[in-house]
Amino acid sequence: MKQEEYQELVKQLTPKEKRLSHALIAFVSGGMVGVFSTLVYEILTTTFALGKSSATIWTVIILIGVSSLLTALGFFDRWVKKCQCGLIIPTSGFAHSVTSSALDYKKDGLITGLGANFFKLAGSVILYGIISAFLLTVIKVVFYG
């Protein structure tokens, strides 16, 4: 049996309830990341009296820092398996993919291991983000001035 056929079979046999619970877990865990970020943002704007844009960037950096640290400590992999998109779609997923591939390939050396595989997963986000943003700007400039 080919791998694709096998995956198709698994998909058919996976009960609907499981997909529903996956979706619900992703919704709640993703929402909790949102609540955590809002809490950080509120603390930064009130206690540290930062401006809106600085506080936004700091919040994203703190979220990335926390998820990188949790990945290195080994908690995050388990959480990602459980929450799936709830943690992959927020910026925490970006940090998790970078840190986990850095840790995994550390043993293969600094250049061929760490350096070559650093953006193994996050690279596609950066690549397609840049390409789409650039093309859309060109369209905007050419057609709308």
Added chain:
Amino acid sequence: MTYLNSFLFVGTICLIGQLILDNTKLTPGHITSLFTALGALLSFLGIYKLFIDWAGIGASIPITSFGNLLYQSCYEGYKMNGILGMFTHLLGGTSGGISSAIIFATILTVIFKARD
């Protein structure tokens, strides 16, 4: 109120991602790339600004905000410095996120070992 809005916004984006993951053959890599491009498209259409107005910081948390920032920076660059500005400003807005991810990951990799 901001807490509720950001809960609902981030939660809904994650829910959509999970539905795509469970019901199609796309991998998480496909979905994050797709959502980044989608963020740039929503920004281009002027819709992402409405999300930021409604969800506040919540709108900056999903990976879609990456696309939004890339597009906004690129267009700002064009307005400031023409075609050269598009190249020099493109990564401006997302620099905080990308640089911090690189720096934290490197420091942590020096300190910690992979766990399996």
